[in-house]
Amino acid sequence: MVVNRLRVGFSLLLLCLLVLSGCSTPRAESSEKPVVKIGMVAPLTGPVSAAGRDFENGVKLAVREANDDTTFPFFVQLTEEDDQNDPLQSVTAVQKLINQNGVSAIIGSLTSDVSIPAHRTACEYGVPIISPTSTNPNVTKDKGKHLPCSFLATFTDDFQGRVAAVFAYRNLKLKRVGVMYDQGSDYSTGLAENFVKQFNSLGGQTYVVTYTGYDNDFSAYLTKVFQQNVEALFLPDLYNRVNLIVNQAKMLGFDGLFLGGDAWDSDGLNRELLSGSYYVGHNASDDPALATFVQKWRSAYKTEPPGVGIGAYDAALVVLNAIKESKSTDASTLMNYIQKTRDLPVVEGKLNMGDDGAATLPAYILKVTPQGPRFAQKLEP
Amino acid sequence: MQQVINALMLGSMYALIALGYTMIYGIIRFINFAHGDVFMVGAYIVFNVVTIFKFGFWGALLCAVLGTMLLGVVIERVAYKPLRNAPKISLLITAIGVSLFLENFVALPVVMGSMPKVVPSFIPISIYSLGNVKFSSAQVIILVTAVALMIFLGWFIRSTKLGRAMRAVSSDYAAVPLMGINVDNIISMAFAIGSALAGVGGLLYVIVYPEVDPFMGIMLGTKAFIAAVVGGIGNIYGAVAGAYLIAFLEVAMVAAGYSMWRDAAAFGLLIIVLLIKPSGLFGKFEKEKV
DSSP states (O other): OHHHHHHHHHHHHHHHHHHOOSTTSOHHHHHTSOEEEEEEEEOOSSTTHHHHHHHHHHHHHHHHHHHHOTTSSSEEEEEEEEOTTOHHHHHHHHHHHHHTSOOSEEEEOSSHHHHHHHHHHHHHTTOOEEESSOOOGGGGEETTEEOTTEEESSOOHHHHHHHHHHIIIIISOOOEEEEEEETTOHHHHHHHHHHHHHHHHHTOEEEEEEEOTTOOOOHHHHHHHHTTOOSEEEOOSOHHHHHHHHHHHHHTTOOSEEEEOGGGOSTTSOTTTTTTOEEEESOOTTOGGGHHHHHHHHHHHSSOOOHHHHHHHHHHHHHHHHHHHHTOOOHHHHHHHHHTOOSEEOSSSEEEEOTTSBEEOOEEEEEEETTEEEEEEEEOO | OHHHHHHHHHHHHHHHHHHHHHHHHHHHSOOOTTHHHHHHHHHHHHHHHHHHSOOOHHHHHHHHHHHHHHHHHHHIIIIIGGGTTSOHHHHHHHHHHHHHHHHHHHHSTTTTOSSOEEOOOOSOOOEEEETTEEEEHHHHHHHHHHHHHHHHHHHHHHHSHHHHHHHHHHHOTTTGGGGTOOHHHHHHHHHHHHHHHHHHHHHHHHHHSOEEOTTHHHHHHHHHHHHHHHHOTTOHHHHHHHHHHHHHHHHHHHHTTOGGGHHHHHHHHHHHHHHHOTTOSSOOOOOOOO
């Protein structure tokens, strides 16, 4: 018992050194609880480190709240590993978290390309892993089957495409939509195909043109689509290519609407040019329902909550909820409880874990304005 | 009909860059692979003067032309001149090196960074329609500028003293100094003019495609290069013809619904032309001089 207490004390010390947070939480109280170790893999350095830091802040906020909660059955010890947004490093990071730190669950990583190998590796050890931001449906799948320990705390690209179609048909009352997508990109293709399927089944008409990632001149494609008298263009591609397409569309005299997916959610989007367009996003900090969370984030970090931060907070909630419900630190028990997540209140609404390991939760429609994205509508799944 | 306008725009863009390749090749028989990157630097100059100093069209044009001209001459003096009597392959590899250097130098975080950047609009754009064909003032500017420059270049090479000197260097590199012409200056001038055209290309490009990134010159440079080769490299009329030919072919492929074959068709044309007429459509056959 004495040894055990010593170990807990030592872990706490380590935690303070590693996490630099939660140090002020009452030590006496937490030391009476058993410890659960969870890991985090995110790009804390490298080209997307800004998003990696938002990720870290979101996870830490959720962990801190759990540790402040006297009814939470464990003291949560968080270990962070950096993957620099590199698929190879994410594998090493996951192995290190499992083999050296002995974590019971992992939250990570940021982008789908990095999450795919990270999730495969964690699954080899049977440790549950959940990504807050990767939307590629292949993250949780291997040869078309769901990897039982791999989860997404967000909806997938396929879902986004369907949401955009429903919004375009029902809310914007569009009937004829042009769809242009990059055939070389999984993301672009996934959104476009699901949009087309959904929009057509609702009774609308779509006109599809594909291009390749090397193209900068889209006038020929656009002319072809505009011959069909479309009312709007669905452009599920990265913001930089969307900027180019939209500029050329305007030069061709097109004055219809533009619609897109979450890849538009960047300061790189030319918001002057795209003002009035809509895209599917994961959250909106100006949604009135998010006010309490925004307040919480502001008091912790003195900034507005970034989208990645909210997602990471949600993912941590899913893991912490499984720990709370199961009162267990066993990886496979946690895996079962994460799979069974039902109506968990997260920031955006209620989260349910689907059979494919991807969550269903409300999607947001954001409107582009020159000042930034504005909350337009929340669509329940 | 709309597609014809699209093809004319794209062709003008290719032609401006192709002229630079073909001029430099015509004079020193060497393919300047860094040319696409000079174009990229031109576009970045426009981006900077437009965002920082809020310059309009003419200011941006002046800065882009002067900047790329200077860059072209510096590249020639620093990287190519010391190798003028070295085997051509060394020169070619140096050109690839210069190209990679420019791309990665601009991509450095302290210079411009590797993220694509949006160029704010700096000329008022209005859209006209003629029947069911729509075109914008930007397209008119591009077409007029490109055609005017091509005509000017044609006149310059044909009718001025300097142009004649350039043609002389092109036809007999060794004999020209005997006629009292400074070969170094003529070569520098070819680089200056070629690079200035790339600079104008960069300006016109960001009007229609208002975005810059450090690797934007690669694909456009490659397309312009094959346009120059298809037309007969070394011949300026050939380069222009090749540029419009490639552009019309690409747009036609998309218009016909074979959008995924766009690039394959452009490069396929190059292969066919090289097989049937290796010197290009307008190129003249040259005997290997011994």
